[in-house]
Structures are given as structure tokens and as C-alpha cells.
Amino acid sequence: MLYEMVTGRPPFLGDQLVGIISQHINTAPVAPSWHNPDLPRALENLILQLLAKTPEGRPESAAAVEEALAAIAASSSAMATRVAPQDSKSLARLAVDVFVGRTEEITALRARLNEAASGCGRLVMVVGEPGGGKTRLTEQAATYARLLGSRVLIGRCYEGEGAPAFWPWIQIIRNYVEECEKVSLAAVLGPGAPDIAQVVQEVRERLPNLPAAPSLEPEQARFRLFDSITTFLKSAAKAQALVLILDDLHWADRPSLLLLEFLARELKDTRLLVIGTYRDVELSRQHPLAQTLGELARQGLSERIMLRGLSKDDVAKFIEMTARVEAPEGLVTAVHLETEGNPFFINEVVRLLVSDGRLGRAETTTSWKIRIPEGVREVIGRRLDHLSEPCNRVLTMASVMGRDFTFDALEPLAEFLGDRLLELLDEAIAARVITEVPQTAGSYTFSHNLIRETLYDELSAARRVRLHRRIGEVLEKLYRSRVEPHLAELAYHFFQAAPGGDLKKAIDYAVRAAQFATRVLAYEEAAAHYDRALQALELAAKPDERRRCEMLLALGEAQARASNTANARETFERAASLARKLALPDQFARAALGIGSELAMGVRFGKVDALQVQLLEEALQLLGEGQSALRARVLAHLALVFYYSEQKRAELSRESVETARRVGDKPALLAALFSRCICLEGFEEANQRLAVATEIVQLAEQVGEREMALRGHFRRLREFLELGDLRAVDAELETYGRLAAELRQPRYLWLEPFGRSTRAFLEGRFEECERLARHALEIGQRAQDETAIVFFSTQMVTLRRVQGRFDELEPAIRGFVEKYPSIMGWRASLACIYSEMGRAEEAQKGLEELSSKNFKA
Numbered sequence: 001m002l003y004e005m006v007t008g009r010p011p012f013l014g015d016q017l018v019g020i021i022s023q024h025i026n027t028a029p030v031a032p033s034w035h036n037p038d039l040p041r042a043l044e045n046l047i048l049q050l051l052a053k054t055p056e057g058r059p060e061s062a063a064a065v066e067e068a069l070a071a072i073a074a075s076s077s078a079m080a081t082r083v084a085p086q087d088s089k090s091l092a093r094l095a096v097d098v099f100v101g102r103t104e105e106i107t108a109l110r111a112r113l114n115e116a117a118s119g120c121g122r123l124v125m126v127v128g129e130p131g132g133g134k135t136r137l138t139e140q141a142a143t144y145a146r147l148l149g150s151r152v153l154i155g156r157c158y159e160g161e162g163a164p165a166f167w168p169w170i171q172i173i174r175n176y177v178e179e180c181e182k183v184s185l186a187a188v189l190g191p192g193a194p195d196i197a198q199v200v201q202e203v204r205e206r207l208p209n210l211p212a213a214p215s216l217e218p219e220q221a222r223f224r225l226f227d228s229i230t231t232f233l234k235s236a237a238k239a240q241a242l243v244l245i246l247d248d249l250h251w252a253d254r255p256s257l258l259l260l261e262f263l264a265r266e267l268k269d270t271r272l273l274v275i276g277t278y279r280d281v282e283l284s285r286q287h288p289l290a291q292t293l294g295e296l297a298r299q300g301l302s303e304r305i306m307l308r309g310l311s312k313d314d315v316a317k318f319i320e321m322t323a324r325v326e327a328p329e330g331l332v333t334a335v336h337l338e339t340e341g342n343p344f345f346i347n348e349v350v351r352l353l354v355s356d357g358r359l360g361r362a363e364t365t366t367s368w369k370i371r372i373p374e375g376v377r378e379v380i381g382r383r384l385d386h387l388s389e390p391c392n393r394v395l396t397m398a399s400v401m402g403r404d405f406t407f408d409a410l411e412p413l414a415e416f417l418g419d420r421l422l423e424l425l426d427e428a429i430a431a432r433v434i435t436e437v438p439q440t441a442g443s444y445t446f447s448h449n450l451i452r453e454t455l456y457d458e459l460s461a462a463r464r465v466r467l468h469r470r471i472g473e474v475l476e477k478l479y480r481s482r483v484e485p486h487l488a489e490l491a492y493h494f495f496q497a498a499p500g501g502d503l504k505k506a507i508d509y510a511v512r513a514a515q516f517a518t519r520v521l522a523y524e525e526a527a528a529h530y531d532r533a534l535q536a537l538e539l540a541a542k543p544d545e546r547r548r549c550e551m552l553l554a555l556g557e558a559q560a561r562a563s564n565t566a567n568a569r570e571t572f573e574r575a576a577s578l579a580r581k582l583a584l585p586d587q588f589a590r591a592a593l594g595i596g597s598e599l600a601m602g603v604r605f606g607k608v609d610a611l612q613v614q615l616l617e618e619a620l621q622l623l624g625e626g627q628s629a630l631r632a633r634v635l636a637h638l639a640l641v642f643y644y645s646e647q648k649r650a651e652l653s654r655e656s657v658e659t660a661r662r663v664g665d666k667p668a669l670l671a672a673l674f675s676r677c678i679c680l681e682g683f684e685e686a687n688q689r690l691a692v693a694t695e696i697v698q699l700a701e702q703v704g705e706r707e708m709a710l711r712g713h714f715r716r717l718r719e720f721l722e723l724g725d726l727r728a729v730d731a732e733l734e735t736y737g738r739l740a741a742e743l744r745q746p747r748y749l750w751l752e753p754f755g756r757s758t759r760a761f762l763e764g765r766f767e768e769c770e771r772l773a774r775h776a777l778e779i780g781q782r783a784q785d786e787t788a789i790v791f792f793s794t795q796m797v798t799l800r801r802v803q804g805r806f807d808e809l810e811p812a813i814r815g816f817v818e819k820y821p822s823i824m825g826w827r828a829s830l831a832c833i834y835s836e837m838g839r840a841e842e843a844q845k846g847l848e849e850l851s852s853k854n855f856k857a
């Protein structure tokens with residue numbers, strides 16, 4: 001009833017009696033302030049206590065309630081009688097947590113939260129300028145979500161390069177893991193637990209017996225990681241609706257954004273609401289987030305809530321509720337005009353006016369405009385001027401550490417120790433320039449990043465360099481016992497400090513951070529770290545050329561893993577010329593192999609790339625006649641490049657296998673055999689290919705290359721089909737399906753139903769053939785694998801021909817001829833179909849066209 005009195009509505013609304021009763025039993029009520037924002041906070045808390053589901057949550061007795069109500073009444077009448085705070089402590093008396101306006105935005109979010117809780121998840125972006133109230137709005141949403149009984153997990157992104165890869169996601173998962181019991185944790189994480197543990201250390205700590213994640217090729221490994229995290233979040237949301245808040249996405253690392261894109265595609269029928277926030281003012285087209293937003297928009301996967309400035313009424317309400325004074329019209333107009341309704345700006349202005357003791361003398365001031373600073377930075381500057389000099393010095397130091405900082409890191413740097421330092425920090429807390437991070441002793445955060453930015457920007461370049469260096473050295477000691485999760489942070493500080501001297505540390509930490517990023521599958525971050533390592537190297541008076549060559553190779557590899565093929569190619573080219581100049585044959589060969597590294601996976605073979613041919617041939621020369629694993633690899637690669645000259649590819653691949661056998665290098669032998677198996681296509685005995693495929697499977701299992709083993713099985717499957725050994729085909733299909741399921745790779749998974757579809761075709765079960773082919777296509781498209789549609793179409797062409805359904809076939813094939821003009825097979829099929837349909841003239845024309853080009857594209 002109390003609830004109804006203050007909000008004008010009962011705590012639970014619903015159409016049916018049963019619904020309302022079940023809400024009373026199961027659901028926490030919505031905070032009354034969502035209906036009536038002017039409600040004093042203490043009263044709100046009391047009401048929520050009274051509505052608590054369990055007796056322990058409720059106030060002890062009626063007397064206790066009465067007492068609490070009396071206290072609230074006393075304080076709110078104090079509020080009405082307008083205090084005029086003028087002493088230096090006045091800031092502390094300001095009401096915090098005032099929230100005004102934003103009715104529409106809250107209504108929209110509330111609707112999304114309700115929908116998500118009932119199984120209709122989605123992604124909502126809250127967009128606005130710095131200080132525009134994005135974070136605050138998500139906090140409001142979080143409160144509402146908790147009251148709905150949903151679980152809220154928050155991941156914040158940080159400015160600068162100090163945060164580890166996947167940082168927002170790590171926070172989210174860590175948060176979940178911390179509050180979860182061990183038994184249910186394993187169940188919720190599911191089979192993806194080892195993959196998640198790769199990135200979130202806490203998972204491994206909680207579940208030490210997890211097996212290691214399988215080693216896969218870069219793209220596959222990452223798919224598996226993303227799939228594991230998505231599956232985990234979806235299944236966690238089944239038990240309790242989840243709200244994920246990703247704050248400040250404009251600072252997110254690229255891998256984190258890719259994961260967001262992945263998750264966004266899967267939200268539809270889940271109880272998962274993802275709320276992201278970002279600043280729209282700083283997004284250039286090259287910004288990583290801009291790419292993600294483009295992708296999300298193309299697929300229609302996100303909606304936006306744009307935050308504009310608060311209205312004049314909101315400003316008035318804000319001033320009155322915060323300062324507990326009646327706001328004169330002139331003041332409200334001036335604040336609204338100058339701040340353009342930016343809540344952060346308004347907040348700071350009000351605090352400044354209070355510190356200046358101006359708000360108390362409200363009526364006497366006539367021209368407010370001149371009292372209000374012109375920009376956000378200026379108001380921050382003036383607010384900081386109110387703090388003592390030592391306090392400012394400490395804050396400046398902290399601003400170089402980042403948005404969050406700790407007492408332990410600060411103390412060795414500041415000129416003040418122990419209690420004195422605490423006092424200075426308290427001074428900043430009282431002014432609400434910083435706040436303590438709850439539940440962590442000695443951790444602080446700037447109350448807004450704009451404050452940190454202002455402090456940092458005031459520093460001269462030379463001072464920044466010095467401070468970064470000192471911070472780097474302190475953190476190095478602090479993190480000594482467990483450096484890995486902090487490598488990105490150390491790399492960041494030493495890189496910023498590099499112009500001041502310690503290049504070795506800048507390079508070493510950058511390389512280590514890159515290696516760590518590679519291990520957690522954050523390839524784009526790895527590339528960025530290598531790039532910085534190279535930049536630091538350039539600063540040396542006499543850069544170490546050999547090291548530069550090694551770093552270029554590593555950079556190229558990271559870029560290739562991130563599917564940034566064009567940049568990888570350029571980097572490998574630079575590495576090759578440097579290796580040539582320095583006469584380093586091994587490095588040269590690695591650069592040559594790097595260009596077109598997708599060949600090593602057997603994709604796009606046969607594409608003749610002049611530069612690649614030239615470099616690989618030069619590599620063979622430079623390596624000389626000596627037998628080495630590297631030579632075997634170069635030969636294997638070259639064989640695939642020459643796929644269209646049968647003689648050459650046969651010789652090269654044979655030599656590759658022989659070389660690898662002689663040097664006894666198993667991984668190289670595996671690469672050689674794989675190339676051999678492809679090179680034997682078409683003109684050799686199926687039995688011979690079968691033998692090679694079998695050896696691939698055995699060897700791959702020995703060295704733990706599960707993906708290669710899978711490919712070997714697929715090859716075996718093909719050969720058994722060709723040999724007509726259907727029993728063996730069935731056995732291979734079983735094995736293949738099982739291994740693909742273990743690896744959870746849609747890229748391979750779809751091939752199993754596809755194989756079964758072919759099997760059905762062979763036995764004349766046409767309907768089943770079609771059904772399975774469609775199923776395979778579905779899975780393949782989820783993996784965004786283009787070959788799936790090509791395979792599907794081929795299958796359907798074959799099927800429709802046998803069924804005599806030419807009419808359906810012709811337009812489809814014509815479409816493929818247009819889409820893949822260089823694949824002669826489609827042109828040939830079209831001519832065949834015309835001939836079978838009795839359209840001789842068109843068939844004739846098609847055939848002539850083909851033969852005039854000598855059956856080549």
C-alpha cells in the first residue's frame with residue numbers, strides 16, 4: 001500500500017490474477033522511483049525492504065518501520081526548508097544519485113528488459129556524447145533488471161592500450177563465475193569450459209581439472225572460443241535472465257567487438273539483453289567500432305537509443321534536488337544554455353557554484369551566465385582549483401595510471417605516504433572527483449573519465465614520458481608474482497615512456513604482450529603490440545636489423561591470423577626484402593611461406609600469384625640443397641601453387657614428402673602429405689591417395705593436430721566413394737561426424753550431412769538426399785562458409801537432372817554462371833542441360849563459347 005501511495009500504482013501489474021500472484025511470489029518489484037522519480041531514496045529502500053520475498057529481508061517489526069519513516073520524514077522536511085550550504089564541507093552535503101528526465105529512454109529500456117526476461121533477447125546501444133548520461137542510464141536499467149529478477153553483468157572498456165584483450169568480456173564472465181557454485185559452474189559452462197578458461201584465468205582456478213583446449217587453426221580456434229562463450233551465456237540465461245552491460249564500446253579492443261558481433265547474431269530467442277554504450281562523437285570510419293556498427297546495422301541486429309541534452313525543466317529539477325535550493329529562473333536558463341543539457345557538465349557546474357558559495361545567495365545574483373564556465377574542461381579545471389595543491393599533484397599522477405588506480409601503485413610514486421596520502425585521496429573523494437571502488441580495498445576510480453582526460457592533457461609531453469616510466473617500474477615490481485594478465489598494461493606504460501630511453505623494456509614488454517594476446521586468440525591485439533614493438537625499435541640509434549626481421553615475421557603472422565590478408569602480405573614482403581639484404585635464408589623462407597599462408601590450409605590452391613611463386617622459388621635457392629623441414633614446407637607450398645601444371649605439382653609434392661621424411665620432422669611431413677594428397681587428385685589411383693590420407697590421419701593424431709586429422713578423414717571418405725566401398729564410406733562418415741562435433745566447427749560440421757546426402761543419392765533415396773543437403777546448407781551458412789552453397793548447388797543440379805526436373809534447374813544454373821564467371825563447370829552444365837532439354841541451338845552456342853576459349857576462363 002505504501003508503494004501505491006507513493007507511486008500511484010500497485011507494485012505488480014498484470015492482466016490475470018495468477019500472473020499477479022506469481023509475481024508476488026517470484027519476482028522482485030520494480031523500484032518505486034521508476035514510477036515516481038522524486039521519491040526520497042531512503043523511502044524507496046524502506047518500501048523495497050517491506051516487499052522483500054523472504055522474511056529476513058523485511059524490517060523486523062512495525063515499530064522499526066515507524067522509526068524509519070519518522071527519520072525519512074525528518075530528513076525530507078529538512079530538504080524542504082532549503083539549506084544554504086556555504087562552508088567548505090558544503091559539497092559533501094549535496095544530494096548524490098539524483099536522477100532526472102529520460103522518461104522516454106527509460107520506457108524503451110524497460111520494454112526491452114521485460115521482453116528479454118520473457119525470452120526475446122536483443123542488443124540495444126545507448127549513444128551520446130561524453131558526460132551525456134550513458135553510463136547512468138544503464139545503471140538505472142540495471143536496477144530495474146535486478147528488481148525484475150534478472151542478473152546483471154557489467155564489462156567496462158578503458159581508454160588507452162593498457163587493458164588486456166577481451167577485457168569487457170573477462171569482467172563479465174569473471175563476475176558470473178565468482179558468484180557461481182562449482183558444480184553448477186561446470187554444468188553452465190558446458191563443453192566450452194576449456195576454451196573459456198583460455199581467456200578467463202578465474203575459470204581455470206575454479207575448475208583446475210579442465211582439459212586443455214584443442215589447438216586449432218586461428219580462425220577455427222576463435223570461432224570455437226566465441227561459440228563457447230555464446231553458448232555459455234545463452235545457457236546461463238535459461239536459469240535466470242541475463243543483462244550484459246558493455247560500457248564505453250568506443251574503447252573496446254577489436255577482438256571484443258568481434259565477439260559482440262558474434263553474440264548479437266544469436267540473441268533472438270534467448271533471455272539475454274545486451275546493452276552497449278558508446279560516444280558517437282569520436283567515431284571515424286577507421287575506428288574498429290565503426291566497422292562493428294556497420295556490420296550490426298547491415299544485419300539489422302541492434303537498435304539505438306540516442307541521448308540528447310536534458311530539458312530546461314530537468315535542469316531546474318536537478319538543481320533543486322541536488323542543492324536543495326529553489327533554482328532561480330535566470331540560473332536555470334543559463335545552465336541549460338551553457339551546458340546544452342549535458343548532465344556531467346550540469347553536475348560540475350552545480351558543484352562549482354556550491355564550492356564558490358554562490359548557490360546560497362541565489363536571489364542576489366542577476367547575471368548567471370558569467371559565472372558559468374564555457375566548456376566542460378574549464379569547469380573541471382576550476383573544480384580542481386578548489387582542491388589543495390598536493391591533492392592535485394596526486395591526482396595528476398593517478399591520471400597517468402588510468403581511469404582506475406590503486407593505493408599500492410600510487411604510494412611509491414607520490415611524495416606522500418600512508419595516512420597523508422589517504423587524506424589527500426579523501427579530499428578528492430569528498431569533492432567527488434574520484435570514488436572508491438566498492439568491495440575492493442584501496443582501489444579508486446575517477447568519477448568520470450573526462451576528469452582524468454583533463455588532468456592528463458594538462459601534462460607536458462616530457463612529464464608524461466617520465467611519469468609513464470616511473471609507473472611502469474612500480475607496476476613491474478607490483479605484478480612480479482603474476483605478470484601475465486598485466487603485460488598489456490606494462491607494455492603500454494613502457495611504450496609511452498620509450499622516447500625517454502628504456503627501449504629494451506618497451507620492446508620486450510610489447511613482444512611479450514603480443515605473445516600473450518596470441519595465446520588468448522586476440523590476434524588483432526597481437527598485431528597492434530608487434531607494431532608498437534617495431535615502432536620502439538625504430539627509436540634506437542642503431543636498430544637491431546635481425547630482430548626487426550623476426551618482428552616483421554611475427555607481425556605478418558598475427559595479421560594473417562586476424563584475416564588481415566592485405567596487410568600481412570605487405571609485412572611479409574618487407575620481411576622478405578630485409579631477410580634478403582641480411583642474407584638470412586630461413587627468415588626469407590618463412591616470409592615466402594607467410595605470403596598466401598592460407599595455402600597451408602589447402603584453401604585457394606591453384607591461384608597463381610606471381611609474387612608468391614617468385615619468393616618461394618627464391619627461397620628454395622637461398623635454402624640451398626641442404627635438407628631441412630623448412631625446405632619441405634616450401635616445396636609443399638610451391639606444389640599447391642602449381643596445381644594447374646600437373647607434372648610440376650607431382651614432382652614438387654613428391655620431393656616435399658621425401659625431404660620431410662628424411663629430416664624426420666613430423667609437422668613438416670604432415671604439411672607435405674596434405675599437399676601431396678591434393679596434388680595427386682585427378683590422375684593417380686584412388687588407392688594411392690587413400691594411402692596418403694590414411695597416413696595424414698595417423699600422423700595428425702600422433703602430433704595432436706585434430707583439425708588435420710579431420711581433414712584426413714574427409715579425404716579418406718572421398719576416396720572410398722570413388723572406390724565404391726560404401727561400407728567404408730559409412731564408417732568414415734561416422735568418424736568424421738564425431739570428430740567434427742567434438743571440435744564444434746560448423747565449417748566442418750556441414751560436410752557430414754552433405755556426405756550423407758550423397759550417400760542417399762547413390763541409393764536412389766532422392767527425397768532424403770534433398771533434405772540432408774538442405775540441412776548441410778543451413779549449418780554451412782551459419783559458419784558463413786561460401787563453399788556450402790556451392791556444394792549444395794552442385795548436389796541439387798545432379799539431383800534435379802536425375803529427376804528430370806530441368807525447368808527448375810535452368811534459371812538456377814544461369815545464376816551461377818553469372819555469379820562465378822570463372823568456373824567453367826557451370827557453363828558446361830548449362831550447355832549440357834540445354835542439350836538434354838532439346839534446346840540444341842543454345843547448347844551448341846554454349847559449347848562453342850567454351851571451346852573458343854579452350855575451356856579456360
Ligand SMILES: Nc1ncnc2c1ncn2[C@@H]1O[C@H](COP(=O)(O)OP(=O)(O)O)[C@@H](O)[C@H]1O
Pocket residue numbers: 098099100101102128129130131132133134135136137318343344345347448
Ligand atoms: N538523467 C540524469 N539525471 C541526473 N544526473 C545524471 C543523469 N544522467 C547522468 N547524470 C550524471 O551526469 C554525470 C555523467 O553521466 P554519465 O552517465 O557518467 O555520462 P556518460 O557515461 O555518457 O559519459 C554522472 O555524474 C551522472 O551521475
Ligand SMILES: [Mg+2]
Pocket residue numbers: 134135136247248
Ligand atoms: Mg560513461
